[in-house]
Amino acid sequence: MQFLWWTDVFALFASVALSNPRFSPEIRRFIPQTSFLPAIMRPIARSALRPYVCPSCRSGRLSSRRRFASTPQQNPEIYDVVCVGGGPAGLGLLAALRASPATSKLKVALVETQDLEKARSWNLESHQFSNRVSSLTPSSVSFLEKIGAWDFLDTQRAQKYQEMQVWDGETGSRISFDWSMESSPFEDLRTVATMTENANLVRALLSRIAASGDENLSIFSKSTVSSIENGTDSPDGPDLSAWPVLSISPTDGTSTQGPSRIAARLLVGADGINSPVRKFADISTEGWDYNRNGVVATLALSEPETPTFPIGTRTAYQRFLPSLGGPIALLPLPNNHATLVWSTTAENAAYLKSLSPKAFIAIVNAAFRLAMPDLKYMMSMQRPATSVSEEFEDQHETELTWRLQHTPQPSQIPPMVTGVQEGTVASFPLRFRHASTYISPRVALVGDAAHVIHPLAGQGLNLGLGDVASLSNTIEYAVNHGMDVGDILTLERYTAERWATNAKIGGACDVLHKLYNVPGQGPVAWGRSLGLDIIDRVPFLKGLLMKNAEG
């Protein structure tokens, strides 16, 4: 999903609410409790100061924090850059380094627990789609084009959208974004975002890396980093006492030999939320669990009732459902398919996953159409205990049909969902994490290792790709200027570019989650509706938000 505007909507809303004493105390009380402001104003964490302490002063603390090899071992193989994690962020970094003439000769390695061969040969029928899909902003797509990865993406499976409809399920307030006012019908409509399966992107990045050849490149697939330690100053080798040395073992434990050991001039943690690299570097994180799950599924849609103009325009829909714990979003995929992301409580997620396909489809259609009390009633309907009888399956459908007759339909709702692809209904816990810094001597963090945010704005992967673009530029600059790529002064530029940007977007998503979790028609609901209505009616504000949303 890609609703970056929400961050700006919030910034506008928060600044008005905080500066105006006449605003409801409920709204004013609410805003400072959120992560956004403390993220900027909190006391500086020790780990954030660490990069600024000189190595000799730091060494006392380092020796107790970083583990050292207890037994003498063979000298490790030395790499310029070692990346742990072969998700979109890690592979993106490797592809970027291989694409730039300045950095393509660096000796690089990537370590990934999963089998990358499976990712390389990932293939689905054209009418089937993975349930892990991300909306890539135009700037993410430009970056992927620049490094040559987009050429390897199966674009038949990706779907651009040009319009968004967002509304509040409690108050009905609505905001719509589309570029058609600004573009002529004869020119290509401007894209809000491009829906892309994560597996399609990972496969494209792997192909891009393979196309760069295998000189100076080692990929340790199906391999886990079992430990990271500082190296040693051995008399017969280089002084690696300030360098990270990784022990790598096959994930399936098949090897009879000891683990491979590699040393990194720069170690990059692209290893997700539980990042071992972040732990090694002793970088702390702030964060919390939302006690919400993101329910995802691949859906089939009916033909739209009214043809879109200009032809081929696709729309993303998001309806906030405060009484059910978060928004439901339907994002377009090719050929009248769509991906669902429904942020809701763990109980609701368990309920949705337990439904038969027919009942699941009925509930999703209800969630975009019914009033909150009707929807809540349907979410509390009994579900089959063991066997699913036809009669039982139809209860949700029958209930929806009956209730729809008595519910006035808002304009601009998504086409009816007609099918759900087997095996695609799944849920993921939603969390917020932000590392206190992204760098440490010879270490940098990117992607989810550095930050995990609420998916309501569809920004997680885009932020990760932004990190990768910035870090690869930083490394390129260092190479061009004869600097050490792992030196803290080199890496400073990267964290300066990314930390505050990511804090702002992650914090704003957090606030939106909280703002849209206040049920009922009280002052908070009134305030957020007012904000939406004002922005929807002031072309200048709306235009500003839309330009920002391009990324």
Ligand SMILES: Cc1cc2nc3c(=O)[nH]c(=O)nc-3n(C[C@H](O)[C@H](O)[C@H](O)COP(=O)(O)OP(=O)(O)OC[C@H]3O[C@@H](n4cnc5c(N)ncnc54)[C@H](O)[C@@H]3O)c2cc1C
């Ligand atoms: C429901 C949901 C919807 C989302 N929708 C969007 C969206 O629309 N747009 C968007 O931009 N983002 C979205 N996101 C966020 C996005 O999916 C993530 O931010 C992104 O996938 C993170 O990529 P990454 O490469 O940083 O981390 P990961 O994909 O977590 O990759 C980390 C890799 O490190 C490997 N690893 C871990 N430990 C080790 C080890 N010890 N040794 C070796 N390898 C290791 C793992 O196997 C893994 O492959 C969504 C998230 C959720 C939950």
